[in-house]
Amino acid sequence: GDLSVTLAILFTLLSLLLCVIYGVVKWNQGGEITPDEAD
Amino acid sequence: MNYTVLSIIILLYLSVMAYLGYRGYSSNKSSSDYMLAGRNTHPFIMAMSYGATFISTSAIVGFGGVASLYGMSLMWLCFANIFIGIFIAFVVYGKRTRRMGLNLDAHTFPELMGRRFDSRFIQVFAGLMIFLFMPLYAAAVLIGAARIIESFLGVPYELSVLVFSVLVGAYVILGGLRSVMYSDAVQGTLIFAGMLTLLIFSYVQLGGVFTAHSSLTAMADAIPDNIRNLGVTSWTSGPVTNSPLWWVIFSSLVLGVGIGVLSQPQLVVRFMTVKSDKELNRAVAIGAVFIFVTVGTTYLIGPLSNVVFFEKYGQIAFEIAGKNLDRVIPVFIGETMPVWFVYLFMMVILSAAMSTLSSQYHAIGTSISRDILEYGLFKKRGLRENTVVLMTRLGILISLIITIILSLELGAGIIARATAIFFGLMASCFLSPYTLLLFWKKITVKGAISGILGGFFVSLFAFLFLHGKEAAIFGLSKALFGTETLLPGIWAVVDPIVFALPVSALLTFAVSLVTRVENHPTVTKAFKGITEEN
Numbered sequence: 045g046d047l048s049v050t051l052a053i054l055f056t057l058l059s060l061l062l063c064v065i066y067g068v069v070k071w072n073q074g075g076e077i078t079p080d081e082a083d
Numbered sequence: 084m085n086y087t088v089l090s091i092i093i094l095l096y097l098s099v100m101a102y103l104g105y106r107g108y109s110s111n112k113s114s115s116d117y118m119l120a121g122r123n124t125h126p127f128i129m130a131m132s133y134g135a136t137f138i139s140t141s142a143i144v145g146f147g148g149v150a151s152l153y154g155m156s157l158m159w160l161c162f163a164n165i166f167i168g169i170f171i172a173f174v175v176y177g178k179r180t181r182r183m184g185l186n187l188d189a190h191t192f193p194e195l196m197g198r199r200f201d202s203r204f205i206q207v208f209a210g211l212m213i214f215l216f217m218p219l220y221a222a223a224v225l226i227g228a229a230r231i232i233e234s235f236l237g238v239p240y241e242l243s244v245l246v247f248s249v250l251v252g253a254y255v256i257l258g259g260l261r262s263v264m265y266s267d268a269v270q271g272t273l274i275f276a277g278m279l280t281l282l283i284f285s286y287v288q289l290g291g292v293f294t295a296h297s298s299l300t301a302m303a304d305a306i307p308d309n310i311r312n313l314g315v316t317s318w319t320s321g322p323v324t325n326s327p328l329w330w331v332i333f334s335s336l337v338l339g340v341g342i343g344v345l346s347q348p349q350l351v352v353r354f355m356t357v358k359s360d361k362e363l364n365r366a367v368a369i370g371a372v373f374i375f376v377t378v379g380t381t382y383l384i385g386p387l388s389n390v391v392f393f394e395k396y397g398q399i400a401f402e403i404a405g406k407n408l409d410r411v412i413p414v415f416i417g418e419t420m421p422v423w424f425v426y427l428f429m430m431v432i433l434s435a436a437m438s439t440l441s442s443q444y445h446a447i448g449t450s451i452s453r454d455i456l457e458y459g460l461f462k463k464r465g466l467r468e469n470t471v472v473l474m475t476r477l478g479i480l481i482s483l484i485i486t487i488i489l490s491l492e493l494g495a496g497i498i499a500r501a502t503a504i505f506f507g508l509m510a511s512c513f514l515s516p517y518t519l520l521l522f523w524k525k526i527t528v529k530g531a532i533s534g535i536l537g538g539f540f541v542s543l544f545a546f547l548f549l550h551g552k553e554a555a556i557f558g559l560s561k562a563l564f565g566t567e568t569l570l571p572g573i574w575a576v577v578d579p580i581v582f583a584l585p586v587s588a589l590l591t592f593a594v595s596l597v598t599r600v601e602n603h604p605t606v607t608k609a610f611k612g613i614t615e616e617n
Contacts, residue, residue, distance in 0.1 A: 045155050045296060048321030052158035059166040060375045066174065067368020074178075074360030081185065081612065 089235065089426055096430050097250065100266055100437070130369035131271030132438075136349055137168065138274060138377045139439035140227025140432055141220070145498025146378070148408035149336070150385025151400040152310060154318035155299075156332055157382040163341025164378050169370045172345055177354040177363045179521040183609050184355035191446070192348035193454040195355075196513070199520045199609055200528040201602045203459055208535065210454025212512060213348055213446055218482050220505040221443045222489035223498045225251070226409060228436035229490065234413030235429055244490045250433075251440050252483065270434035275373055277431030280424065281416075282380040288419070289390055298390045305389065305399050318386040327576045334578035335503045343506025343580070346514040348450075349442040381412075388415040395419070408496035444479055451478035500552070503578070511538035511583035515591045524606050526591065529598040534591030541586045545579030552576075 045053075150157040180195070189195035193213065197206025229243035238246070289295035296319055303317040314326025322329040344350065357363055388400040388411060395418075396403060403418075404410035416428050452475040493501065515538070516531040546553040548560045554568045554575075561567050568575040600606060 045300065045319030046317070046321065049155045049158060049319055052156065052162055052321075056158055056162040056165060056375065056379065059162055059170065060371050063165060063170050063371030064368045066170070067365055067371070070361075070364035070367075072361065074364050078612070 085422075089429060092426050093429060093433070096433060099269070127369055128268050130366040130373060131268050131275075132353065134370055134373040134377070135271040135274060135434065135438035136353065136442040137164075137344065137439075138374070138435060139224045140231070140436045141223040141439075141498050141502045142378055143278070143381050143432070143435055144227035144230055144409060144412045145223060145502060146336075147381040147385040148404070148411040148496065149499045150382045151388050151404075151411045152307075152315075152408060153322070153328060153332055154315055154320070155383065155386050156321040157336065157385070158379075159333070160337045160341055161375070161379050161382050163337055164344070164374050165371050167341050168344040169367060169374055172350070173354075173363050173367045173370065176345060176351075176518075176521065178360050179613055180351060180354040181357060181360070181363065182613050183521065186609050186611050187605075190352070190355065191449045191454055192346075192351045192513075192517075193450060195351070196517065196520065196531070197454070199605070200531050201605050202528050202532070205528070205531060205535065206454050207459035209348075209513065210450040210459060212509070212539075213450040214455065214478065214482065216505055216508060217348075217443055217447050217450075218485040218489060219501050221440060221482070221486040222493060223501040223505075224436050224439050224443070225486055225490045226493065226498050226501075228432055230409050231413045231416075231429065231432045234410065234417050235425060241491060244487060247436070248483065248487050248490075251437065266438070270438040271373065273434045274431050274438075275376055277427050278377045278380040280427065281384060281420075282376065284420065284424065285384050285387060285391075289387060295387055295390060299386055302389055302393060302399075305393060307399075307401065318389060325573065327573060330573065330576045330578070334576075334581050335507070336499065339503040339507035339510070339578055339580050342514065342584075343503075343510040346509045346512075346517050347506065348509070349446040351517075352446070384415070385411065388412075388419075391415070391419050406495070409498050410495075444482065447482045448475055448479050451475045504546075504553075507578060507580040507583075508539075508542050511542045511580050511587055513538070514584065515588040519591055519595070520609075523595075524610060525595060525600060527595045527598040527600050528602070530591045530593075530595030533594040534587045537590040538583045538587030541583040542579045545582055549582070550575065550577070550579050 146157065146160070183189070183199065184195055187195065187198040189198050191210075193206045193209030196209055197203060225244060225247060228247045229240055232238060232243040232247060233240045236243075286292055286295055289298065300317060300319045306315060306318065310328070314322040314328035316323065322332055354363070357366075385400075392398055392400050392403045392415070400411045400415065401408065404414050416425060420428070452471050456471055456474060489501075512535050516526070516534045519526040520531065547557050548554055548564075548569045551568045554560045560569060570577075
C-alpha cells in the first residue's frame with residue numbers, strides 16, 4: 045500500500061517481534077515469590 | 084450449507100462449554116481451579132484468557148466491517164493493539180498492577196483505585212461507571228454475534244439477539260461467569276485457529292499477498308463518492324491528513340481503542356490473578372502472536388473482501404452487505420468461504436462473544452456486589468450476604484436487559500462506534516489517575532478525583548454538544564443553541580477523548596501538586612516490593 049499503510053504493517057511486525065523477543069528472553073525471569081507475598 | 088449440521092455443531096460446542104464450566108465448578112470448589120482465582124495458571128492460559136477477553140465479536144465483525152470501507156489504515160490500530168494492548172499493558176502496567184493489587188488486597192479495578200487513595204467515592208464512582216456504561220460495550224459484542232447468526236442461519240436479527248442472549252444467560256448460569264480456565268483455553272485456541280485459517284485461505288484465494296494488495300489498490304475508483312469526499316481515496320493508503328475520516332480513524336478508533344484498552348476493568352483484573360511476573364513475561368510473547376493473528380486478520384480481510392466481492396458480483400462489500408458495515412464479515416464468510424469453514428467460524432464467533440461477555444458480566448457483577456454495595460454504600464452499616472447476592476443478580480439481570488434493548492435499538496454499523504465510545508470514556512476518566520497511582524507516590528486523592536470527574540464531565544459535554552454524531556442524537560445542542568454541534572467544520576468529528584484525556588491528565592497532575600498526600604501508610608503499603616525494575 046502507500047507509505048502510511050506500509051509503515052503501519054511494518055510497525056505492527058516490529059511490535060510483534062519486540063514482544064516475542066521480550067517474552068523469550070524473560071521466559072524464566074520474575075518467578076521469585078517471597079514468603080510475605082505467598083501469604 | 085446444511086442447517087441441521089450447523090445446528091448440531093452449535094449444540095455440540097455449547098455442550099462442551101457447559102461441561103467444561105460445570106467440571107470447573109464441581110471438580111474443585113477451591114479457588115485453585117479457576118482462572119480468576121487460581122494463581123497456578125499456565126502462561127498459555129493467561130495469554131489466551133486475556134486475548135479471548137480482549138478480542139470479541141466487536142473486533143472481528145464490527146472493526147472488520149469498518150475496515151472494509153475505510154481501508155487498511157486500520158492496521159495502525161493493529162500496531163496499537165500489540166504495542167500498547169500487549170507490550171505496554173503487560174510490561175509497564177501489568178507487573179505493578181499485580182503487585183499493588185496484592186499489597187492492597189484489591190480484587191477489582193475500582194477497588195484498586197479506591198484502596199490506593201482510601202477513597203470510597205472513587206470506588207463507588209468507578210463501579211457505577213462500569214455498571215452504567217459496560218452494557219454499551221456488551222451490546223456491541225452481542226450485535227456482532229447476532230449478525231453472524233442472522234447471516235449463517237437465516238433467522239431475523241431480532242430473534243438472533245434474543246436467542247444469543249438466552250445462550251449467554253445459560254452460559255453465565257452454568258459457571259461461565261467465573262471464566263473457567265478450561266473454557267478460556269478452548270475458546271482462545273478456537274479463535275486463533277479460525278482467524279489464522281481465514282487469513283491464509285483469503286490470501287490463497289486472492290493469489291498471494293502482493294497480488295491481493297495490488298488488486299485492492301486498483302479498485303480505488305470503486306470507493307463510494309461520499310467516502311472519497313470524506314478522505315479515503317484508496318483502500319491501501321491512509322486517509323487524507325486532517326480529513327473527516329482521518330480524524331475518525333485516528334482519534335476514535337486508533338487512539339480511543341488503542342489507548343483505552345489500558346484502563347479496561349475486565350482486562351486490568353487479569354493482571355491481579357497471576358502468580359508472578361514470570362507468567363506476565365511469557366504471556367507477552369504468546370499474547371502478541373494471538374492479537375496479531377486475530378485483529379491483523381480482521382483489519383486485512385475487511386478491505387480485501389472488496390476484491391472478492393467485486394470479482395464475484397461486481398459490487399463492493401458495503402453494497403453487498405446492504406450498506407450495513409456490521410454485516411460485511413458475516414456475508415463475506417457465508418458467501419465466499421467453504422462450508423466447513425462456515426461451521427468453524429460459527430464456533431469462533433460463539434467463543435469470541437461468550438468469553439468477552441462472561442468477563443464483562445463478571446466485571447458488572449463485582450462492581451455491584453463489591454464496589455457499590457459492600458465496600459461502597461453499605462461499608463459502615465454492612466449488608467447480609469443473601470441481600471448482596473440477591474442485589475448482585477438483580478443488577479446483572481438489569482444489565483443484561485439493557486444490553487438486549489441497546490442491541491435491538493442501536494442502528495446499523497454501530498459496533499465499532501459503541502466499542503470506541505466505551506473504551507474512550509474509560510480512558511478519559513481513569514487512565515491518568517491509574518497511570519500515576521502506579522508510578523507516582525505524590526498523587527493525591529483530590530488529584531485523582533479531579534482527574535476522574537474532569538475526564539467524565541468533559542466527555543459528557545463533548546458527547547452532548549461537540550461530537551457531531553452523538554450531539555445530533557441527543558439534540559440538546561440543537562434545542563439550546565439552534566445548532567447540532569458547537570464546534571465548526573472538522574472539529575465536530577474529533578473524538579471526545581482528544582479533549583477529555585488531556586484535561587483529566589492535567590487536572591490529576593496539577594491538583595496533586597498543590598494538595599498533600601493524606602494516606603502515607605497506605606502509599607507505603609501499596610509500593611511494598613515495587614522497585615524501579617517493575
